[in-house]
Structure formats: structure tokens, C-alpha cells
Amino acid sequence: MNRNYEKYEDVKRLLAVDCIIFGYENEQLKLLLFKRIIEPSKGRWSLIGGWIKESESAEDAARRVLTYITGLKDIYLEQVKVFSEPDRDPGGNVLTVAFNALIRIEKHSKELIKEYGARWFAISEIPKLIFDHDEMLKVAFEKLRMKATYDLIGRQLLPEKFTLTHLRRLYNEIFQKEFDPGNFRKKVLSLKLLERLDEKDMSESKKGAYYYKFKDVENSHLEPIFKSSIKHE
Amino acid sequence: MNRNYEKYEDVKRLLAVDCIIFGYENEQLKLLLFKRIIEPSKGRWSLIGGWIKESESAEDAARRVLTYITGLKDIYLEQVKVFSEPDRDPGGNVLTVAFNALIRIEKHSKELIKEYGARWFAISEIPKLIFDHDEMLKVAFEKLRMKATYDLIGRQLLPEKFTLTHLRRLYNEIFQKEFDPGNFRKKVLSLKLLERLDEKDMSESKKGAYYYKFKDVENSHLEPIFKSSIKHE
DNA sequence: ACAAAAGTGTTAGCCGTACACCCATGT
DNA sequence: ACATGGGTGTACGGCTAACACTTTTGT
Numbered sequence: 001m002n003r004n005y006e007k008y009e010d011v012k013r014l015l016a017v018d019c020i021i022f023g024y025e026n027e028q029l030k031l032l033l034f035k036r037i038i039e040p041s042k043g044r045w046s047l048i049g050g051w052i053k054e055s056e057s058a059e060d061a062a063r064r065v066l067t068y069i070t071g072l073k074d075i076y077l078e079q080v081k082v083f084s085e086p087d088r089d090p091g092g093n094v095l096t097v098a099f100n101a102l103i104r105i106e107k108h109s110k111e112l113i114k115e116y117g118a119r120w121f122a123i124s125e126i127p128k129l130i131f132d133h134d135e136m137l138k139v140a141f142e143k144l145r146m147k148a149t150y151d152l153i154g155r156q157l158l159p160e161k162f163t164l165t166h167l168r169r170l171y172n173e174i175f176q177k178e179f180d181p182g183n184f185r186k187k188v189l190s191l192k193l194l195e196r197l198d199e200k201d202m203s204e205s206k207k208g209a210y211y212y213k214f215k216d217v218e219n220s221h222l223e224p225i226f227k228s229s230i231k232h233e
Numbered sequence: 234m235n236r237n238y239e240k241y242e243d244v245k246r247l248l249a250v251d252c253i254i255f256g257y258e259n260e261q262l263k264l265l266l267f268k269r270i271i272e273p274s275k276g277r278w279s280l281i282g283g284w285i286k287e288s289e290s291a292e293d294a295a296r297r298v299l300t301y302i303t304g305l306k307d308i309y310l311e312q313v314k315v316f317s318e319p320d321r322d323p324g325g326n327v328l329t330v331a332f333n334a335l336i337r338i339e340k341h342s343k344e345l346i347k348e349y350g351a352r353w354f355a356i357s358e359i360p361k362l363i364f365d366h367d368e369m370l371k372v373a374f375e376k377l378r379m380k381a382t383y384d385l386i387g388r389q390l391l392p393e394k395f396t397l398t399h400l401r402r403l404y405n406e407i408f409q410k411e412f413d414p415g416n417f418r419k420k421v422l423s424l425k426l427l428e429r430l431d432e433k434d435m436s437e438s439k440k441g442a443y444y445y446k447f448k449d450v451e452n453s454h455l456e457p458i459f460k461s462s463i464k465h466e
Numbered sequence: 467a468c469a470a471a472a473g474t475g476t477t478a479g480c481c482g483t484a485c486a487c488c489c490a491t492g493t
Numbered sequence: 494a495c496a497t498g499g500g501t502g503t504a505c506g507g508c509t510a511a512c513a514c515t516t517t518t519g520t
Contacts, residue, residue, distance in 0.1 A: 095248065163499090182500070398472080440473085
């Protein structure tokens with residue numbers, strides 16, 4: 001530690017991360033919540049969090065927590081915002097960095113999650129959360145919507161292979177509106193981010209729907225994909 | 234401090250804010266940089282920063298630093314991102330929250346700024362900065378562009394009264410392209426966020442251009458204002 | 467009269483939306 | 494044959510980009 005910095009060292013503030021974990025299952029966008037195991041507010045629902053260690057970045061801390069909880073590696077992460085009001089956590093002065101995480105529900109370890117008293121909630125059924133976690137979730141969801149507007153998301157949420165109807169239902173959930181099937185298909189395919197497989201899903205229609213998968217390229221867009229998805233108030 | 238939190242208290246990490254201060258002067262978008270007054274890297278150019286005190290949020294810290302430096306209150310602030318790699322600052326383990334700040338150059342205290350060894354740099358003339366400040370600036374500028382795409386900015390950067398040409402030049406600077414004068418005018422006025430004054434600026438043309446000011450309402454948009462401003466790579 | 471910026475009008479093309487319509491096939 | 498989701502085609506409207514054109518007034 002440089003000696004010029006030393007006089008500021010006596011600040012007593014804890015550093016944490018909180019993860020907003022989104023998943024998609026049974027045609028529903030879901031959120032993974034935890035029964036809090038320590039006081040204060042023990043037993044109430046909250047986002048999963050963890051302390052940032054001295055030797056790691058906030059991103060590393062979030063990855064560590066997520067791997068610990070789900071058993072998955074290489075989870076998609078995006079910084080949402082810092083929450084740092086000194087009194088936001090009644091248990092102490094905690095600055096927290098919020099992260100969005102997208103995971104494939106079917107791939108993670110259900111045993112681990114059960115062990116930690118966690119449960120997946122549909123977006124419409126989220127209970128009241130502790131502290132300022134409601135606000136964190138609100139900002140996080142807004143950020144997810146923004147991402148879905150500029151990027152074609154689903155790579156991290158859907159199974160390896162999926163139909164365009166599956167993808168459309170995911171977007172319907174995120175924006176809480178019904179996208180037109182024909183227009184959605186044309187728009188998505190025009191992005192050339194998907195690759196059609198020689199295999200059909202016969203479970204939902206007689207004709208069968210082709211499976212698609214994401215191409216192995218970066219999908220970065222700087223223009224909105226779905227102009228109408230975000231509405232004026 | 235709750236006793237469940239106590240065992241994590243021994244983390245030695247400093248908390249800081251760094252401010253990316255944008256201004257607009259002589260038809261140029263500018264950035265306020267500082268000659269660093271402490272080691273390491275004393276004397277080199279950097280963003281202005283400050284420690285977060287125990288009793289304040291990151292936002293409060295940024296506001297305090299900005300007021301201290303410029304003499305202004307109620308500065309527009311927006312959180313950009315947290316930078317928390319443990320080795321990002323050679324002087325110590327410092328987690329920093331980056332903030333964008335927009336200020337009116339003509340209103341702030343030039344004496345204070347001089348006193349702190351600060352200087353305004355045109356965007357095209359920014360020198361190499363210390364540590365990861367280059368990266369912070371890059372992310373911050375991208376964020377400013379995003380904001381300008383969704384919001385009509387200028388309220389915090391331009392003088393109280395300004396012509397549409399002034400506003401257009403600001404946008405030209407931000408997006409590094411020439412907006413069509415006629416189309417820009419029509420688009421901006423259609424937003425109904427500006428109010429025309431009964432006064433003209435005669436300094437730039439014989440005919441004179443009406444001054445405008447921002448209406449005293451929120452200007453929040455969720456759809457892009459300038460669709461073409463952001464280009465694919 | 468001319469130049470130069472302010473401001474208005476016009477047109478062509480793109481894109482999103484709505485919706486009609488064909489396709490394939492299990493019952 | 495018909496119902497159902499898969500998939501394609503089309504037509505209208507709104508918006509943008511390009512640019513021609515008018516206005517104003519100091520020199």
C-alpha cells in the first residue's frame with residue numbers, strides 16, 4: 001500500500017456482490033431467489049450475494065458465488081449498478097455491486113440449489129425481497145430488456161437447440177407483449193445469427209418446426225433489433 | 234455492525250469514485266483532466282477522483298468531489314461502471330465507481346480548477362491517462378453516446394439559451410458526424426422538449442437564429458431519438 | 467446583388483406492423 | 494376434411510436521409 005493512501009484506510013465498509021439470476025423454463029422467464037440464512041432478515045427471500053475477497057474483482061466474486069451455487073462455470077455476467085447507501089443493509093455498512101446472470105435452468109445442479117434453500121420464481125410471482133433488493137431487481141430487469149433490445153438474447157437462456165417459437169416466447173416474456181409470429185421470424189432470421197438444423201421439433205405441431213442454434217460468433221449490435229419492444233410511457 | 238458480518242471485516246480495499254467530467258465550449262466537446270498530485274504517477278494526467286467516506290454513498294462522494302473542484306452544486310451525474318481489478322491501481326487495492334458528470338463550462342469556477350492543475354481537453358486531444366483511466370473514459374464516452382441517442386442532451390452542457398445550430402454542433406461532436414441541419418431541426422422540434430424564446434442570436438448569420446431553452450419538464454425517452462447516430466461497426 | 471446561415475418543403479426508400487394466405491400432417 | 498401451428502407474401506403507414514428551395518439581412 002502506497003503511503004499516500006494510508007490515511008484513508010480506516011473506512012469500515014464491507015464489499016459485496018449480489019446476483020440477479022435469470023433462467024427460462026416451461027415458457028416462463030424465472031428468477032432464482034434464496035432464503036436468507038443469516039441475520040438480519042433471516043428466512044426472508046433475497047438475491048444471492050457474497051463478499052468480495054481482497055484478491056478478486058467484483059466480477060470474479062460474482063462468478064465464484066454463481067459457480068458455488070449452481071455448479072456451472074462460464075456463466076454470462078453483466079454489471080448492473082452499484083448500491084452504496086450507507087444504511088441500505090441494516091446489518092452493516094455494505095456496498096454491493098449488482099450483476100445480471102443468465103443461465104440455462106436445465107443444466108445447473110438442482111441438488112446444490114435445493115441445499116441452499118433456493119427456488120425459481122416466475123417473474124410475475126416474485127415475493128417481496130429484503131433491503132433494497134426490490135429496487136436492484138427493477139434496475140436489473142430494465143437492463144435485461146435493454147440488452148434484449150440491442151442483442152438477440154437466448155444463447156445463454158435457451159437450450160442448445162430451440163425453435164423460433166421458443167425464442168419468440170422468451171421475448172414475449174421479457175417484454176410482456178405478444179410478438180407477431182411472422183414478423184418475429186423474419187426479423188430474427190435477417191440478423192443471420194442463427195443456424196437452422198436438419199431436425200424438427202414435432203411436439204407442438206403436426207408440421208413440425210425446425211430447430212435452430214446460435215452461430216458460434218459474437219452477436220453484438222449497436223442498433224435496436226426490436227424497435228417496438230420498448231414503449232413510451 | 235451485525236456479528237454475522239464481522240468475520241469479513243478484515244478486507245483491506247479502498248473505495249473511490251472517479252469522475253468523467255464533460256463540458257462544451259467553443260463548439261467542442263471537452264473533458265476535464267487533472268495533473269495528479271500524489272504518487273504513484275504524480276504529475277501525469279488523470280480523471281479526478283476521491284475516496285468514498287464511510288457515511289456517504291458513491292453518488293454523494295462524486296457530488297462532493299465535483300462541488301469541491303468546480304464550485305457547482307446539483308451537477309448531473311450518472312453511474313458508469315465499477316472497476317475493481319485488485320491490481321488496477323499500483324498504489325493500492327482500490328475499487329472505484331466511475332461517474333459521468335455533465336457541466337456548463339462557463340458556469341464553474343475557473344480559479345478553483347486552475348488551482349488543482351486541471352485543464353479542459355478537446356475530445357480529440359486527450360492525452361494518455363494513468364492506470365485504467367483510458368478504459369474508463371472509453372466506457373464513459375460510450376455511455377454518453379447511448380444517453381444522447383435516447384435523450385435529448387444539452388440541458389446540462391449548453392447555456393440556458395442556445396440556437397438549434399448550437400445544439401446540432403454538440404450532437405455532431407458527440408457522434409463525430411455531420412447531422413443534416415434541416416432534418417435535425419425537424420426531429421428535435423418534434424420532440425416538443427424545447428421552447429422558443431422571443432430573442433435571436435445575430436452573431437452567426439444576417440437573418441439571426443432564434444434562441445431556444447429546455448422546457449422545465451422531465452425529458453425521458455425510451456426510444457432512440459436519432460436512430461442513425463449509432464452505426465454498426 | 468450577393469453571400470450565408472436560418473428555416474421549410476418534397477421525395478424516395480426503408481422498415482415495422484398488420485394480416486391474409488399457403489403448407490404439412492396427425493387425428 | 495379439418496384443425497393447428499409453421500412458415501411466406503403483401504400492402505399500408507411512418508420515419509429518415511437527401512437535397513432543393515425560400516427567407517432574411519448585412520455588406
